[in-house]
Amino acid sequence: MAVVASVCVAATTALVSIIALVALGGTDAYENLVIVSVLTLLTTFTTAYRITRRVDVAVRLSSLCTVITVGAGFAVVYALFSSLCGSNPSSC
Numbered sequence: 589m590a591v592v593a594s595v596c597v598a599a600t601t602a603l604v605s606i607i608a609l610v611a612l613g614g615t616d617a618y619e620n621l622v623i624v625s626v627l628t629l630l631t632t633f634t635t636a637y638r639i640t641r642r643v644d645v646a647v648r649l650s651s652l653c654t655v656i657t658v659g660a661g662f663a664v665v666y667a668l669f670s671s672l673c674g675s676n677p678s679s680c
Contacts, residue, residue: 589639590635590636590639590640590645590649591649593635593636593639594632594635594636594639594649594650594653595653595656595657597631597632597635597653598628598631598632598650598653598654598656598657598658599653599657599661601624601627601628601631601632601657602624602627602628602654602657602658602660602661603657603661605623605624605627605628606620606624606661606662606665607665609623609624610665621658621662624658624661624662625654625658628653628654628657628658629650629651629654632649632650632653632654633646633647633649633650636649636650
């Protein structure tokens with residue numbers, strides 16, 4: 589139960605954060621990565637800890653889910669912008 593909830597929370601947080609940051613356009617890619625990673629890590633840790641009441645399990649789950657979902661989220665967004673904008677995504 590905790591794994592499924594953590595993955596869902598991480599995926600939702602990462603994708604919503606990435607879309608919001610890209611739409612706002614006020615920060616660069618490295619700042620976006622840090623912001624999305626921190627938000628995803630915090631929300632996933634909170635969810636896992638509330639379900640399991642164990643810090644060690646919550647840390648492992650949140651770290652794993654953050655790496656997977658943030659990496660996949662940025663890969664999807666990069667692929668989307670590359671397909672829409674060609675070889676120069678900054679021209680969009």
